[in-house]
Amino acid sequence: MKLLQLTDIHLTKPGDTIAGRDPNENFRKALGHAVTHHPDAEAIFITGDLSDWGDKDDYLRLKAEIAECPLPIHLCIGNHDERDVFLSVFPEGADENGFVQAIVPLSEGTAILLDTWGPDTHAGFYCSKRQDWLDRELSKATAPVFLFMHHNPVPIGIAPMDKIMLQDADGFGQVVARHAAKIRHIFHGHCHLPLAGSLHDIPFSAPRGTNHAGWPDFANKGNLAGSDLPESYAVVLAEETSTMIHMIEYGYEGTVRREGSPDYADWDRLTMVR
Known part of the structure; x- marks a missing residue:
């Protein structure tokens, strides 16, 4: 099974840029790259910060963009979004409690x-009502379960980012710990950094994002740090006993060299391309 994760697309008013990059154009590029190179993907999950300022026009353009996509797309919201504005455009995204939550059966x-x-x-929250909902849904869900969310549920060790991580991390952690045997992986965004780790022995990961990139500035105690690293999204390859995740830096514009061979007999000092 192949799944795709895009995150932190930050759609803006046409013509506006973030860190010198056009998030609308970068989202279109990401979607085009994903569809071209991974037409066999089962679904695309976008893990929040759909809009940069929570403007209705951004959600209307997003709705029009994804309507043209041949792959199913499922949406989370993040701290840059506005829940009520999002639901005015995507009312089907609400669960029974009015949160933007959903269950998606997979193959x-x-x-x-x-x-x-x-x-x-900008911090994340997962209140008791949401925790109760997740507890019930995990009890009913068919394993393996893949969780998609915006905020990181574990501190990343960078002070400014850790101030705005999931604030209800302990309660969230207790819920997932009860169902750890069912949960294969947690996917998040928010940090604009490629991250990997575990929570109660459940692996989690995040790609960089489809527009502006972060930088792991451990010495900076007060500001978020950015960089000019390439835009990216994630490709998830899930089999019965394993999960592999690639961060695809679709924004890279350098040379891709086809060098070497997996066959040991072809590794020759005189002819090997290095």
């Missing part, structure tokens, strides 16, 4: 989309 197991949005903050 191998289940995907669960989580809403970690909170008002007037």
Whole structure:
């Protein structure tokens, strides 16, 4: 089974840029690259910060863009979004409690989309009502379960980012710990960094994002750090006993060299391309 994760697309008013990059054009490039190179993907999951300012026009353009995509696309919201504005354009995205959460059956197991949005903050929240919902859905879900969310549920060791991570991390962690045997992987965004780790022995990961890139500036205690690294998305290859995740830097414009061979007999000092 192949899944794709895009994150932090930050759609803006046409013509506006973020870090000198056009997020609308970069999202179109990401979607085009994904469809061209991975037409066999089962679904695309976009893990939040769909809009940069939560503007309705951004969601309307997003709806039009994904309507043309031949692959199913499922949406989470992030701290840059506005839940009520998003739901005015995507009302089908609401669960029974009004959160942007959903259950997506997959050919191998289940995907669960989580809403970690909170008002007037960049930090993430997963309140008791959401925790109860997730607990019930995990009890019913067919394993393996893949969780998709915006905010990181584990500190990344960079002070400014850790201030705006998931604030209900302990409660969230207790819920997933009870169902750890079912949960194959947690996918998040928010940090604009390629990350990997585990929570209660459940692996998690994040790609960089489809527009502006972060930088792991461990010495900086007050500001978020950016860089000019390439835009990216993730390709998830899930089999019965394994999960492999690639970060595809589709924004890379350098040379791709086809060099070497997997066959040991072809490794020759005189003829090997290095």
